[in-house]
Amino acid sequence: MKVSNKQISEKLQRKGLRITPQRIAVLEVIYNTKDHPSADKIIGLIRKTHPNIATGTIYKVLDTLVDQNLIRKVNTDKNLMRYDSIKEKHHHLFSLEADTIEDYYDKELDKMLAKYFRKRKIPNFKIKDIELQIYGKFKSKNSNKKKC
Amino acid sequence: MKVSNKQISEKLQRKGLRITPQRIAVLEVIYNTKDHPSADKIIGLIRKTHPNIATGTIYKVLDTLVDQNLIRKVNTDKNLMRYDSIKEKHHHLFSLEADTIEDYYDKELDKMLAKYFRKRKIPNFKIKDIELQIYGKFKSKNSNKKKC
DNA sequence: CTCACTGCAAAGGTTTTGCAGTGGG
DNA sequence: CCCACTGCAAAACCTTTGCAGTGAG
Numbered sequence: 001m002k003v004s005n006k007q008i009s010e011k012l013q014r015k016g017l018r019i020t021p022q023r024i025a026v027l028e029v030i031y032n033t034k035d036h037p038s039a040d041k042i043i044g045l046i047r048k049t050h051p052n053i054a055t056g057t058i059y060k061v062l063d064t065l066v067d068q069n070l071i072r073k074v075n076t077d078k079n080l081m082r083y084d085s086i087k088e089k090h091h092h093l094f095s096l097e098a099d100t101i102e103d104y105y106d107k108e109l110d111k112m113l114a115k116y117f118r119k120r121k122i123p124n125f126k127i128k129d130i131e132l133q134i135y136g137k138f139k140s141k142n143s144n145k146k147k148c
Numbered sequence: 149m150k151v152s153n154k155q156i157s158e159k160l161q162r163k164g165l166r167i168t169p170q171r172i173a174v175l176e177v178i179y180n181t182k183d184h185p186s187a188d189k190i191i192g193l194i195r196k197t198h199p200n201i202a203t204g205t206i207y208k209v210l211d212t213l214v215d216q217n218l219i220r221k222v223n224t225d226k227n228l229m230r231y232d233s234i235k236e237k238h239h240h241l242f243s244l245e246a247d248t249i250e251d252y253y254d255k256e257l258d259k260m261l262a263k264y265f266r267k268r269k270i271p272n273f274k275i276k277d278i279e280l281q282i283y284g285k286f287k288s289k290n291s292n293k294k295k296c
Numbered sequence: 297c298t299c300a301c302t303g304c305a306a307a308g309g310t311t312t313t314g315c316a317g318t319g320g321g
Numbered sequence: 322c323c324c325a326c327t328g329c330a331a332a333a334c335c336t337t338t339g340c341a342g343t344g345a346g
Contacts, residue, residue: 018300018345039335054303059336061301075223075281079310080335093273102273109264116260122252125241127284133223136276166320166325187310202328207311209326227335228310
């Protein structure tokens with residue numbers, strides 16, 4: 001399921017953005033990293049193969065990509081942003097123990113919520129989107145963390 | 149529905165925390181402010197009546213209160229935290245236009261979600277809590293913002 | 297060739313920290 | 322009284338910005 005550089009270039013092109021190694025590197029990391037990385041983590045990963053991409057540049061790239069709807073910022077309870085590729089509508093599973101965030105897809109749930117809010121209107125508020133933050137514990141291979 | 153200083157003092161005492169003017173001031177603001185204030189806003193409001201409470205102190209107080217489960221941090225997509233008093237389970241309505249965050253209570257929704265996830269298990273994940281972030285537009289008196 | 301983009305370094309804004317001093321219990 | 326808590330100021334941290342220089346189209 002790895003996203004290729006070719007696909008990435010096309011995405012950039014479709015948005016009318018210049019195709020630069022910096023942008024490809026950032027998108028490559030975000031598209032191919034499971035856990036929603038922070039800017040810092042993205043920088044770390046990119047530096048391994050492109051040691052001289054500047055911090056400021058990466059932030060600028062991230063900004064541009066968010067503007068162009070190629071990626072999205074994810075809220076966390078630390079004060080630092082995490083980034084997420086934009087895919088199908090999905091929700092987030094937050095680990096209460098580690099800093100893990102995983103995606104959760106559930107069309108049936110979305111349908112149920114849509115149906116629910118079609119009946120139950122919120123006064124003075126027009127819903128555009130609903131995102132669930134599901135907090136809990138990962139039980140398996142994915143995050144067998146040691147206890148603190 | 150104003151929360152009195154007496155009630156606040158009791159909450160602090162029950163947690164074994166010392167009752168100080170600084171802590172009372174912070175809790176007073178958080179309990180009696182509708183919109184979930186940022187640290188900065190809390191500081192501003194407190195300074196009106198207590199001009200010499202230090203910034204660092206307020207951060208320390210906020211930290212302590214979060215640790216003791218008297219208040220909670222709320223995620224925003226700016227990089228700054230907002231604070232919320234801990235009340236009944238509730239969700240958040242985020243304005244797509246302004247920086248408004250409002251609480252949304254809906255027991256029926258909670259029941260529906262609980263029922264849903266009793267049937268539909270998420271593999272390798274044990275749910276502890278679900279919080280909805282509902283994005284949309286406020287239509288009324290509360291936030292009749294001008295267009296950008 | 298041109299201008300959108302990058303690198304660099306400095307600045308900005310929020311939060312944290314260290315430490316001496318104070319006041320709550 | 323004593324130690325948890327505060328005030329203050331410096332530092333830490335993440336992110337943004339300005340500007341000269343570069344390379345994508």
